[in-house]
Each structure stands twice: as C-alpha cells, then as structure tokens.
Amino acid sequence: xxxxxxxxxxxxxxxxxxxxxxxxxxxxNQVLLPAHQQWQSRNAALLDSTRAWCSGDQPLASLExxxxxxxSAWSRLQPLMVGPLSEGNRxxxxxxxxxxxxxxxxxxxxxxxxFADLTQLQLExxxxxxxxxTAFEYVLxxxxxxxxxxxxxxxxxxxxxxRHQLALSNEVLALWQQPDGMLETLTSFPNGRYANxxxxxxxILRVQVTGVDTLKKKLGTPMGRLNxxxxxxxxxxxxxxxxxxxxxxxxxEGAQAVWERVRSLVGDAKLVxxxxxxxxxxxxxxxxxxxxxxxxxxxxxxxxxxxSLYADLDALENLQQTDLARHLGIQIGFNANDGD
Amino acid sequence: MSLTRRQLLGVGAAVAGAxxxxxxxxxxxxxxxxxxxxxxxxxxxxxYAVGYFLDGRRAFATPVAERCHDVCRHPFLPLALFVxxxxxxxxxxxxLRDGTLVQTxxxxxxxxxxxxxxxxxxxxxxxxxxNDTGEPGRGVVGRYRLDSQRLQLIHDGEVSSxxxxxxxxxxxxxxxxxxxxxxxxxxxxxxxxxxxxxAMAPSLVVMDRHGERISKETLPQSQNSxxxxxxxxxxxxxxxxxxxxxxxxxxxxxxxxxxxxAYQPFPVATSxxxxxxQYTASIAIHNxxxxxxxxxxxxxxxxxxxxxxxxxxxxxxMPDCAGVGAVPGGFAVxxxxxxxxxxxxxxxxxxxxxxxxxxxxxxNHLWLG
Numbered sequence: 001x002x003x004x005x006x007x008x009x010x011x012x013x014x015x016x017x018x019x020x021x022x023x024x025x026x027x028x029n030q031v032l033l034p035a036h037q038q039w040q041s042r043n044a045a046l047l048d049s050t051r052a053w054c055s056g057d058q059p060l061a062s063l064e065x066x067x068x069x070x071x072s073a074w075s076r077l078q079p080l081m082v083g084p085l086s087e088g089n090r091x092x093x094x095x096x097x098x099x100x101x102x103x104x105x106x107x108x109x110x111x112x113x114x115f116a117d118l119t120q121l122q123l124e125x126x127x128x129x130x131x132x133x134t135a136f137e138y139v140l141x142x143x144x145x146x147x148x149x150x151x152x153x154x155x156x157x158x159x160x161x162x163r164h165q166l167a168l169s170n171e172v173l174a175l176w177q178q179p180d181g182m183l184e185t186l187t188s189f190p191n192g193r194y195a196n197x198x199x200x201x202x203x204i205l206r207v208q209v210t211g212v213d214t215l216k217k218k219l220g221t222p223m224g225r226l227n228x229x230x231x232x233x234x235x236x237x238x239x240x241x242x243x244x245x246x247x248x249x250x251x252x253e254g255a256q257a258v259w260e261r262v263r264s265l266v267g268d269a270k271l272v273x274x275x276x277x278x279x280x281x282x283x284x285x286x287x288x289x290x291x292x293x294x295x296x297x298x299x300x301x302x303x304x305x306x307x308s309l310y311a312d313l314d315a316l317e318n319l320q321q322t323d324l325a326r327h328l329g330i331q332i333g334f335n336a337n338d339g340d
Numbered sequence: 341m342s343l344t345r346r347q348l349l350g351v352g353a354a355v356a357g358a359x360x361x362x363x364x365x366x367x368x369x370x371x372x373x374x375x376x377x378x379x380x381x382x383x384x385x386x387x388y389a390v391g392y393f394l395d396g397r398r399a400f401a402t403p404v405a406e407r408c409h410d411v412c413r414h415p416f417l418p419l420a421l422f423v424x425x426x427x428x429x430x431x432x433x434x435x436l437r438d439g440t441l442v443q444t445x446x447x448x449x450x451x452x453x454x455x456x457x458x459x460x461x462x463x464x465x466x467x468x469x470x471n472d473t474g475e476p477g478r479g480v481v482g483r484y485r486l487d488s489q490r491l492q493l494i495h496d497g498e499v500s501s502x503x504x505x506x507x508x509x510x511x512x513x514x515x516x517x518x519x520x521x522x523x524x525x526x527x528x529x530x531x532x533x534x535x536x537x538x539a540m541a542p543s544l545v546v547m548d549r550h551g552e553r554i555s556k557e558t559l560p561q562s563q564n565s566x567x568x569x570x571x572x573x574x575x576x577x578x579x580x581x582x583x584x585x586x587x588x589x590x591x592x593x594x595x596x597x598x599x600x601x602a603y604q605p606f607p608v609a610t611s612x613x614x615x616x617x618q619y620t621a622s623i624a625i626h627n628x629x630x631x632x633x634x635x636x637x638x639x640x641x642x643x644x645x646x647x648x649x650x651x652x653x654x655x656x657x658m659p660d661c662a663g664v665g666a667v668p669g670g671f672a673v674x675x676x677x678x679x680x681x682x683x684x685x686x687x688x689x690x691x692x693x694x695x696x697x698x699x700x701x702x703x704n705h706l707w708l709g
Contacts, residue, residue: 087639088614092588128588193657195679195694202677203659331383331677331700333660339621339637339704340409340425340455340507340567 021189021197023261027204028186031257035073035080036176040169042066042073047162054155060148067140068243070165071133075250079211079258082204083182084175089128093168096134097237098221105144108135112153123160136161141240201262202330205320208258209332212317215251218244219313222297223306233294244293249286252279259320262328271323278316285309374667375399375436377420378674379408379703389422389434389441394672394682394708396696400439404432409455410508410705415463419491420707421445423468424453427530431457431468433493445493450474451482452529455705456508459486460549461515466493467549469506469520476535477526479506481518481551499551503543504536507567512546513575517554519597520545521566521579537584542566544579544595544603557603561591570623570632572647575599578606578632580620593620594634606632607650615639615655621704626666629685633671635661637704642673644683644690654683654690660700665708674702 049066052058074094077085085091096104107129115122123131139145139154147154176182185193186200194200220226222236222244236244256279266272286309289296296302325332373393380390380401387407391399409425418436429452433443447453450473457468464486472478479501484493501509503522510519524542526535540562546554559566563585571577577597583589592605593616617638624633630647633654642661644654660676670685672695680695680702 088611089588190694192692194659199659199678206677326383329383333677339619 018197019265020201023265024197024201024204025187027201027258027261028183031261032080032082032186032204033176033183035077035254035257036085036169036173039070039073039077040166040173042070043162043166043169046070047159047166050155050158050162054151054159064140064241067133067136068241068246071137071238071241071243071247072250074133075247076254078214078251079208079255082207083185084172086207090168090172092128092132094132094165095237096129096132097218098235099129099134100235102234103129104134104138105142108138108157112157116153118156118160120160120163123157123164130157131161131164133161133165137238137240141242198330201328204258205262205325205328205330206332208255209317209321209325211251211255212313212320215248215255216310216313216317218248218251219293219306219310222293223303223310224297225310231297233297236294236297239292239294242292242294245286245289248293249283252283252286256283262324266324266327268327271319271327275316275319275324278312278319281312282309282316285312373397374672374708376665376672376674376697376706376708377411377413377422377436378663378706379411379422379425380698381407381701381703383701389420389432389439391434391436391439392697394667394695394697399436400434402432402434402439402441404430404441405444406430407703408432409703410457411707412457412459412466413707413709414459414486415461417463421457421459421466421493423455423457425455425703426532427452427471427473427527428455429453433491443492445484448482448495448498450529451480451498454505454507458509458511458518461511464488465496465549467509467518469501469509470498471505471527471529473529476528477504479503479520479522481506481509481520483549499547502545502547502553502556504541505565507565508569510569510571510577512571512577513573517546517548519569519571519577520547521569523565523567523582524562525565525584534584537563540565540584542581544569544577544597557597559592559595559603559605561585561589564591564593566595568620568623570625572625572630573627576625576647577603578623578625578634578647579603580623580634582620583618585618587618589618590614591618593618593636606645608645609652612641612643612652612655615641621662622664622706624664624666624671626671626685628668631666631671631685633664633666633673633683635664635673635704637661637676642681642683644671644685653685654692656692662702662704663706665706667708672706672708674706675700676702676704 046066049063053063185191189196218237224231238244373395376392380388387404388401390401406428407425408422410423413420422432424431429447431445451470454469459466466484468482470480470482480498481501482498483496485496505523505525507521507523522543524540542565543558545556565582566579568580579595581593583591594606594608596606597603616636619638621635621637632647633644637660640659642656642658659678662676663674671683674680677700680697684691
C-alpha cells in the first residue's frame with residue numbers, strides 16, 4: 001500500500017511538474033531580475049563616483065572605472081531586457097547606438113552652449129541623445145571635451161546623466177518588483193501578458209536572440225559589412241572608451257546565461273553540444289582580440305580574424321533562432337519583425 | 341425606388357454566381373460561430389489562406405504560393421480574395437465553403453499588389469491597391485470585374501490612387517467612395533526596400549470609385565506613413581501610421597477624420613505612443629459600441645479606445661498582436677507569435693480570454709463575420 005501511495009505521489013508530481021515553467025521561473029528569478037538589479041546598483045555607484053569626482057574627492061580613473069562597470073552591466077542586460085526596459089522608448093535613454101552622424105558630440109555641446117549651468121529639468125527635457133551613457137562616454141573620453149580642463153562645464157551634465165540613469169533603473173526595477181509586475185508575470189500563469197509559461201519562455205528567447213543579433217550588428221557595422229566592406233571604426237559601440245570588445249563579451253555572457261537555463265529542456269545532445277561549442281568559440285575569439293575593435297577594423301591584416309568571429313556569431317544566432325526554436329516549438333518572429 | 345440597369349445587372353450576376361456555386365444564393369454562416377479569415381503560415385514557412393470559426397474549429401487551410409496580407413469578402417457569395425502581400429503579384433480567390441482555390445489572380449505587367457482590396461457592394465467589382473513598378477511608387481487602384489459565370493476576376497482597368505505607395509483602402513458609407521491610405525513610400529517591383537525615406541509623401545485620399553479625387557489630406561510629419569484604416573458607420577475614418585523617423589520621436593500614430601472635419605491626430609497619450617515602437621498594424625471599429633481597436637505588433641501592445649471620447653478601455657501587453665476584428669460582443673485579436681485573444685466589451689470593464697485558435701503565425705489582418 002505504501003509503495004502504491006509513493007507511486008501515485010510520484011505520478012502526480014510528474015504530471016504537475018512543468019519543466020518549461022520551472023525554467024522560466026528560474027530565468028526570471030535567477031537571471032533576469034538579478035541583471036536588472038546589477039544594472040541599477042552600477043547606476044547608483046556611477047552617481048556616487050560622478051559626484052565624488054566633480055567635488056574633487058576621487059581621481060578620474062575611479063570615475064572611468066565606475067563608467068566601465070555601468071556600461072558592462074548595461075551590455076550584459078541587453079539580451080535579458082524582457083518587459084519594461086524594452087518598452088516605452090526606455091532603452092534609447094540608456095545608449096545611443098548607432099550614432100551615424102556623430103549626433104552625441106554635436107547635441108551634447110549644443111546643449112551645454114545653450115544651458116551653461118544645466119539643470120536636471122533641462123536635461124530631462126532634452127533629447128534622449130544626451131541623456132544616456134553614450135553622451136557620458138563622450139564627455140569622459142573624447143579629446144574634444146578635454147574633461148579635466150573643463151570640469152565646470154561638464155559636471156552638471158555628468159551628474160545629470162548619472163541621476164537620470166539611476167532614476168530610470170529605479171523605475172524599471174519597480175515595474176519588475178511591484179504587485180502584478182514583470183517578475184510575477186514571468187512566474188505565475190496565466191496573467192494579463194502570457195497565457196502560459198511557454199509564451200513567457202518564448203518572450204525571453206526572442207529577446208535573447210535579438211540580443212545576439214545586436215551583437216552581430218555591433219561587430220559587423222564597424223567592420224563595414226553595411227558599407228561595402230569599407231571599415232567604419234567610429235561606428236563601433238563605445239569606440240571612445242575603447243571598450244567595444246568588453247561590452248560584446250558582457251552581452252554574450254548575458255545571452256549565455258539564458259542558454260545555461262534553457263539547456264535542460266533540450267533533448268537533442270548534438271544540438272546542445274553545437275550551441276555550447278558556438279558560445280565557447282565566440283567567447284574565445286572575442287577574448288583573443290589583441291586590440292580595441294576600432295583599431296582592429298582599420299588594419300586589413302585583422303580581417304580574417306574578425307570575419308571568423310563574425311561567422312561564429314552568425315552560426316550561434318542560426319543555431320538558436322532556427323534549430324533551438326524549432327526543437328522547443330517556439331516561434332521567434334513573424335509580424336513584429338517583418339510586418340507591412 | 342426602381343432598380344437601375346446597373347443594379348439589375350448586379351442582381352443577375354449574383355444569381356448567376358450563386359448558380360455556379362451550387363445554389364447558394366445568399367451564403368452566410370448564420371447560427372454558427374463567427375468565421376475568421378486570415379493569411380497564416382506554418383512553422384515550415386508554407387503560406388496558407390485559412391478560415392477558422394471563432395470557437396476554434398478549422399473551416400479550411402488552403403496552401404498558397406505567396407504570403408498574403410488582408411482578406412476581402414464578397415458581399416454575399418461565399419468567396420473571399422486573400423490579397424498578396426507587397427510585392428506579391430498573386431492574390432487568391434477562395435471558396436469559403438471548403439477552401440477550394442477558385443482562382444489565382446495575377447497582377448498586370450509592371451504591377452504588384454499591396455496586400456489590400458475591397459469588393460464593391462454590387463459584388464461585381466473589386467478594387468485593389470497596386471504599385472506601378474514602371475514608375476515605382478506611383479499608386480494605382482486596379483479594377484477587376486467578377487465574371488459570375490466562371491467565378492473569375494478579370495482586370496478591367498485602373499485609376500490613380502492620387503499618391504505614392506497606396507496601402508489599405510475602404511468604402512465610405514455611401515458605398516461608392518473609397519478612402520485610401522497612401523503610405524508615401526516608393527518601392528520597386530520585387531523589393532520591399534524603401535527608396536525615399538527622406539522624401540516620403542503620405543496622404544489620405546478620398547475619391548469616387550471611378551478615380552475622381554474628392555479630397556487629399558496629410559499629417560505634419562512627412563515620414564509618418566499612413567497605411568491602415570477603418571471606417572465607422574457614420575463615416576468616421578481612423579488611420580494607423582508607421583513612422584520612419586527617429587525611434588524616440590513622439591508622432592501621431594493614430595489619426596481621425598470625422599465627417600466634415602479635417603484629418604487630424606487622434607488624441608492618444610504620449611505614454612501609449614511610446615509603447616508602439618512607431619508601428620501600427622490592424623484597426624477595427626465596433627460600430628454599436630463606438631470603439632476603435634488597434635494592434636501594435638512591434639510594441640507587443642493591443643489597445644481599445646472610445647471612438648468619441650478617446651478614453652482608453654484596453655492597453656494590454658500581447659505578443660506580436662496581429663489582426664483585429666469586431667464581433668457583436670467585442671474584438672477578436674490574432675497573434676504572430678502567441679495565443680489569440682477575445683476582448684469581451686459587453687460588461688463594464690473589458691474582460692479578456694484566450695481563444696482556442698492555433699497559436700502564432702497569423703498575418704496582420706483578418707476578416708471576421
């Protein structure tokens with residue numbers, strides 16, 4: 001009798017358990033929310049550092065370090081920004097890329113020429129182009145700004161941007177954690193957004209695949225893939241801080257964190273091996289780049305190395321977008337990507 | 341009121357068509373769950389013209405060679421044209437009783453379809469927006485006559501759409517005047533690539549069905565492509581735009597032309613506009629309840645507003661929401677990626693529930709009735 005009860009209990013548990021729901025809940029609690037929290041805490045640290053440097057209490061190197069960490073948290077978050085951050089034009093307020101016409105430099109200087117002692121209100125009313133990390137990077141690293149000699153001109157802007165970023169991340173985090181917020185939406189089904197865990201998992205994977213596609217663009221654009229092969233070094237993300245490669249690695253890490261959880265749902269050992277290998281290959285090749293991306297793309301001798309990296313990234317994208325999506329029965333895109 | 345010769349011919353054609361279709365003089369799905377017609381794909385990329393009853397039963401799924409966009413129903417025969425999506429040169433006339441492909445309609449030389457068409461109320465004529473690829477972007481409205489003996493649409497001429505890149509068209513309540521969204525974008529035959537994003541010329545045109553222009557109006561932003569529209573029983577026109585300027589610009593993605601008034605932005609909250617990712621897809625009007633519904637698939641957002649007060653009734657997250665159509669109790673909405681939904685507007689607050697239709701792969705428009 002006892003054995004029968006155990007058997008029935010086991011069968012009931014098996015029937016109740018839903019691996020996809022478990023993975024979705026894990027992703028929400030252990031990957032997505034922590035990545036948003038990390039981004040928020042880096043923004044808080046950036047504001048502290050900005051204030052400290054502007055008041056002369058910290059060396060510039062410390063501010064640069066805080067900026068890199070914020071940029072890195074943001075990069076890692078991009079393949080994970082399901083929900084509020086991807087909505088309402090919020091992400092444009094964080095980073096302005098691609099900047100095809102050097103709008104960041106021009107608009108930043110124009111803004112400061114117009115408002116010598118910039119207030120937070122004036123910054124909030126300005127274009128997204130000057131509200132985010134790309135404008136912060138311009139001020140911090142561009143020779144034209146010569147920050148150390150112009151602390152008085154730029155500090156109101158730097159502080160304003162850091163404050164804006166912190167407020168934005170606080171708002172997004174609240175939208176995650178409030179009752180009926182994004183966390184609940186990804187962990188309790190059905191709800192107003194998702195009928196079941198499959199839909200939510202599909203939503204997470206779509207964002208992750210889009211994140212990998214963005215990685216490809218961030219590599220391919222400076223390589224000149226959209227420009228008849230003519231390199232465009234100033235189209236590299238974060239070219240001013242020479243941190244393009246670090247950002248790409250952080251974004252790859254974010255994408256891989258999703259795959260690490262989804263892997264358990266894949267019954268095809270070859271597909272698992274192929275995706276694992278693709279991540280490793282892209283990571284190794286990125287880490288092996290000997291110089292900043294904007295320098296690499298300008299030397300023809302580096303083309304084979306960069307092309308090989310791009311091909312691996314392309315393969316990774318296809319494996320996830322086509323093979324993995326088909327294996328899981330999850331649809332990556334239709335009208336949203338290709339409507340009319 | 342006596343019948344004119346033209347009306348008599350129309351009746352004759354209808355009877356002849358009904359005879360060809362096996363005696364179904366006035367086909368309707370009365371007593372059944374509403375029928376939903378749409379273009380749809382499967383996960384292998386095969387395109388279909390499908391009919392599903394709203395309760396989830398499949399009426400038909402007819403494989404077609406090219407992806408379609410909108411569907412136009414014949415006013416009384418069990419026929420619908422599934423219109424080829426830009427830059428398709430094929431549309432498909434389907435017998436709704438069993439999904440039989442009655443005709444593959446080919447566009448004329450140097451013309452392609454834009455995904456939208458309408459049958460005239462007589463049932464004899466069909467009008468489709470088309471691109472003159474000899475002069476890319478020059479909008480034309482192709483006119484087709486339904487040969488009621490053979491149940492074939494035959495090209496019978498064309499008129500200008502009075503604009504560039506026409507997209508959706510619809511009848512005004514008189515049944516003789518067409519309102520057309522000229523998207524303003526120039527594309528070449530065989531391509532979907534926009535050629536004139538810096539010099540777009542979108543417009544909302546009203547003309548009679550013989551091509552005579554009655555009005556032509558624009559919105560302030562030249563990069564705001566006027567694409568989709570719906571007409572209320574009182575003649576109010578609502579249009580949905582797709583903006584090709586900066587992603588963070590706040591522009592009117594919904595606009596309204598009330599009878600006798602100028603075409604102008606519909607008062608949508610800035611926060612709602614920001615959720616649409618500059619892209620609107622399908623619009624439906626509920627005449628009895630005076631509501632307008634709209635899908636924004638890139639923003640994964642579905643909305644219902646009061647047509648008169650512009651008050652928001654629904655602002656809901658819905659993955660890749662695609663086509664929307666009105667039924668007496670509310671709106672049905674399909675999805676390109678997830679579950680289809682029904683929004684019940686019969687009570688105080690709008691209630692939503694999931695439909696048992698297949699998940700995902702629905703194109704951006706549907707016909708429901």
